[in-house]
Amino acid sequence: MERDISLVGLEDQKHRLDRLKNEKGRLGRLVNEARRSGGTGDHWISEFRDVSQEIKRLQKLIKKQVNGAEVEKKWAPETIAPPPAITEKPLDKPVSVKPCVGDMLIAADEYVGQHPGAAVWHRPLISSFIKQTYGHKARYLCAVTECGKLVGILPVVRLNSRLFGNFMVSMPFFNYGGVLADNADIAHQLIYAADQWRREEGAKHLELRFLQDNKLGLPQRTDKVTFWLPLPDQSDALWNSFKPKLRAQIRRGNRDLSSLSIGGSELLDEFYKVFSVNMRDLGTPVYSRAFFRNLLAGLDGQAWLVVARIGGRAAGCAFLTGYRERMEIPWASTLRKQSHTGINMIMYWKILEFAIEHKFKIFDFGRCTENAGTYRFKEQWGGQPIALHWDYVLPTGERLPELNPDNPKFRLLIAAWRKLPVWAANLLGPRIVRVLP
Numbered sequence: 001m002e003r004d005i006s007l008v009g010l011e012d013q014k015h016r017l018d019r020l021k022n023e024k025g026r027l028g029r030l031v032n033e034a035r036r037s038g039g040t041g042d043h044w045i046s047e048f049r050d051v052s053q054e055i056k057r058l059q060k061l062i063k064k065q066v067n068g069a070e071v072e073k074k075w076a077p078e079t080i081a082p083p084p085a086i087t088e089k090p091l092d093k094p095v096s097v098k099p100c101v102g103d104m105l106i107a108a109d110e111y112v113g114q115h116p117g118a119a120v121w122h123r124p125l126i127s128s129f130i131k132q133t134y135g136h137k138a139r140y141l142c143a144v145t146e147c148g149k150l151v152g153i154l155p156v157v158r159l160n161s162r163l164f165g166n167f168m169v170s171m172p173f174f175n176y177g178g179v180l181a182d183n184a185d186i187a188h189q190l191i192y193a194a195d196q197w198r199r200e201e202g203a204k205h206l207e208l209r210f211l212q213d214n215k216l217g218l219p220q221r222t223d224k225v226t227f228w229l230p231l232p233d234q235s236d237a238l239w240n241s242f243k244p245k246l247r248a249q250i251r252r253g254n255r256d257l258s259s260l261s262i263g264g265s266e267l268l269d270e271f272y273k274v275f276s277v278n279m280r281d282l283g284t285p286v287y288s289r290a291f292f293r294n295l296l297a298g299l300d301g302q303a304w305l306v307v308a309r310i311g312g313r314a315a316g317c318a319f320l321t322g323y324r325e326r327m328e329i330p331w332a333s334t335l336r337k338q339s340h341t342g343i344n345m346i347m348y349w350k351i352l353e354f355a356i357e358h359k360f361k362i363f364d365f366g367r368c369t370e371n372a373g374t375y376r377f378k379e380q381w382g383g384q385p386i387a388l389h390w391d392y393v394l395p396t397g398e399r400l401p402e403l404n405p406d407n408p409k410f411r412l413l414i415a416a417w418r419k420l421p422v423w424a425a426n427l428l429g430p431r432i433v434r435v436l437p
Helices: 005-036 042-071 103-114 124-134 184-201 235-241 244-256 265-282 289-298 343-357 373-379 408-417 422-433
Strands: 095-099 138-145 150-161 165-170 206-210 224-230 259-263 303-310 313-323 326-334 362-364 384-387 389-393
Touching: 005 042, 095 184, 103 124, 103 138, 103 150, 124 138, 124 150, 124 289, 138 184, 150 184, 165 184, 184 206, 184 389, 224 373, 235 343, 244 343, 259 265, 259 343, 265 289, 265 303, 265 313, 265 326, 265 422, 289 303, 303 343, 313 343, 326 343
Parallel strands: 165 206, 326 362
Antiparallel strands: 095 138, 138 150, 150 165, 206 389, 224 362, 224 384, 259 303, 303 313, 313 326
């Protein structure tokens, strides 16, 4: 990776300063040894003074360069607002809501492709992927005018199990879903149609995973956040915007890294080996290999696997998606036994370079809980925290569901899961996670 000449010179001077400090310590020890032996150590004292003077000179020079660099205007990420899922386009024609089928799905994909609030998970192919992979019931609802113009969509998936109950989500397994509509009236019609299906299926609730607060008047949960980082045109600008501590951590990780690959299904075995071990260590049921294989195939050209290696062996992994101007990292893992290394830091930096190289404008770090360890990890990259707004359609008197790891009744299960052999967790996990949202 190319660097600005002044930056390279500054880094070289810092490395030289570190070497001189080590040399000063060595000379000090030689002086002390000479004096204990009855000598004067004059030769070592003279060298000690010369090195001390050079250290002071370098420190002043580095300080001057740093101060001078701070005066220059650097690139910095701008504050961004989530685009609207529900716009304000006027519509004076009646609208009907019905499940999308046949050629209407092509029109729906085109609608998602031009809607400002869309995520890749709104695409019809994701609903198809879930049905084909897990056999869940799903409806892709479309709002259409009398003349056949599509003005809104809502993908909904039903999850039903004895363990967790019967409920609906838009969209399960992923961070985003919910309505995309030309205006609020259309959005309410789509939600009403989804709620009618919920009643027919006897489902307890409907969960709508919005990035935005759409003021729908529904019960809402906002305990999860994501981080969005606007990206510059060149990776050097992003590098120079980082704090010195972050750059040092990345450089440390680069020393640990033996190789890193970004590709497709050819990396699936390495990816899954790291991912499944990390999920077991977290006490979380793991998705099957088929889940990732089918998702890669469905998102052909819009999804990548990342594998980072130490000593030639996979130690870190990630799953990336790219849609329009935004790259998202919905899953990432590193082996716990490698937590003392900087492998996660260098892996994320290489991913950010990859995003910039492919002309993405925003990097989405994925959801986390506020003030958790993952929150602090994502925050250090300079991204902007954005609250997620998950709305719920509930029967009268029902409380918000508590299907999350923070629920106290799941703590014993999580602790027990962490003690399973990996082979057992990999056997049982996919059967459980298929009905978890």
